[in-house]
Amino acid sequence: MARLSAIQLTSVPDVEQNLRAIEQQLANLEPCQDHIVVLPECCLFFGGRDKEQLMLAQETYSTQRLIRALAKLAHTYQITLVAGSIPLYQQETNKFTNSCCVFSPSGEQLAQYNKIHLFDVEVQDNEKHYLESRFTQAGQQLKTVVTAGVTLGLTICYDLRFPELYRALAQLGAQIITVPSAFTKVTGQAHWQTLLRARAIENQVYIVAAGQTGTHRNGRETWGHSMIIDPWGEIMTSLESGQGSISAEFDLEQLAQVRQAIPVAEHNQFITKLKTYE
Numbered sequence: 364m365a366r367l368s369a370i371q372l373t374s375v376p377d378v379e380q381n382l383r384a385i386e387q388q389l390a391n392l393e394p395c396q397d398h399i400v401v402l403p404e405c406c407l408f409f410g411g412r413d414k415e416q417l418m419l420a421q422e423t424y425s426t427q428r429l430i431r432a433l434a435k436l437a438h439t440y441q442i443t444l445v446a447g448s449i450p451l452y453q454q455e456t457n458k459f460t461n462s463c464c465v466f467s468p469s470g471e472q473l474a475q476y477n478k479i480h481l482f483d484v485e486v487q488d489n490e491k492h493y494l495e496s497r498f499t500q501a502g503q504q505l506k507t508v509v510t511a512g513v514t515l516g517l518t519i520c521y522d523l524r525f526p527e528l529y530r531a532l533a534q535l536g537a538q539i540i541t542v543p544s545a546f547t548k549v550t551g552q553a554h555w556q557t558l559l560r561a562r563a564i565e566n567q568v569y570i571v572a573a574g575q576t577g578t579h580r581n582g583r584e585t586w587g588h589s590m591i592i593d594p595w596g597e598i599m600t601s602l603e604s605g606q607g608s609i610s611a612e613f614d615l616e617q618l619a620q621v622r623q624a625i626p627v628a629e630h631n632q633f634i635t636k637l638k639t640y641e
C-alpha cells in the first residue's frame with residue numbers, strides 16, 4: 364500500500380537553494396515502497412518578483428535543468444514526486460503555465476498539470492492585489508495519473524476553491540487529490556482547513572496538501588499547515604509552520620468502506636458529463 368508524504372517549505376527566489384532544502388527533507392524520509400511525495404506550489408522559485416519567474420521560465424536551458432533536477436530527485440530517492448509547481452514558458456502568449464510535474468521512481472515524467480484557476484484577487488494583507496494572470500497562462504485540462512498502484516488527481520492552490528474540479532477528478536477515478544499550495548496567511552487562516560476537509564469528505568478521497576510557509580524574501584506571508592486528510596475527512600497528520608515533512612498511509616480498504624457506506628457518487632443527482640475533457 365502506498366505511503367503519502369507532504370513537504371512544507373519556505374522557498375526563496377534561488378533554484379539551487381530550494382533544491383538543497385527539498386533534498387534535505389527527502390533524505391529525512393524513511394525509504395519505503397510506493398512512496399508518493401508532494402512538494403508545495405512554486406517549490407523551485409518563490410518570493411521574488413513575478414517578473415523574475417517569467418525570466419526563469421523563458422530560459423530554455425533553465426527549464427530543462429529544473430525538470431532534470433526534479434527527475435533526478437525522484438530517481439535518487441525512489442519515490443513518485445509530485446513536484447508542486449514550476450513555471451513553464453509558453454511561447455504563444457509570452458507567459459508561463461504554473462505547472463505541477465509528476466515523476467516516477469525511475470525518473471520518468473509521468474504527467475504535467477497546468478493550474479486552471481488563476482489567483483487574481485484582493486486580500487487584506489501587505490500585498491493587497493494578487494494578479495497571477497499577469498505572467499501566468501491558465502491551464503485547460505484535467506489531469507489524473509496512475510502511479511504506485513493508485514490514481515492521483517492533480518490540482519494547485521487556488522483550484523481548491525472550485526469543487527467542480529475536484530468532483531470531475533473523482534469521477535475520472537482519483538483516489539488521492541494533491542494540493543501543492545502557497546496560500547496566503549490571511550485566506551489560509553480563514554478557509555484552508557475547511558476547504559481541504561470539505562473536498563476530502565464530498566469526494567471521498569485522500570487529500571495531500573503541501574504548503575509554503577512563513578515569510579518570504581519579498582515580504583509575502585504564507586500559511587503552511589500542510590496536511591494529509593483521509594476520505595472520512597479526518598486530518599491524519601499536519602504541520603503548522605516551519606519547514607518539514609508529514610507522512611501517512613493510504614488505505615484502499617478504508618476508501619472502499621467510506622464509499623460503500625455513503626455512496627454519494629451513485630446518489631448524486633447533479634453529475635455533469637465530462638465530455639469536454641475526454
Ligand SMILES: O=C(O)CNC(=O)[C@H](CS)NC(=O)CCC(=O)C(=O)O
Nearest residue numbers: 405482493495520521545546547550
Ligand atoms: O505567484 C506566485 O509566485 C505563485 N503563485 C501563487 O502564490 C498563487 C497565485 S499568486 N497563490 C495562490 O493561488 C493562493 C491562493 C489562496 O491563497 C487562496 O485561494 O486563498
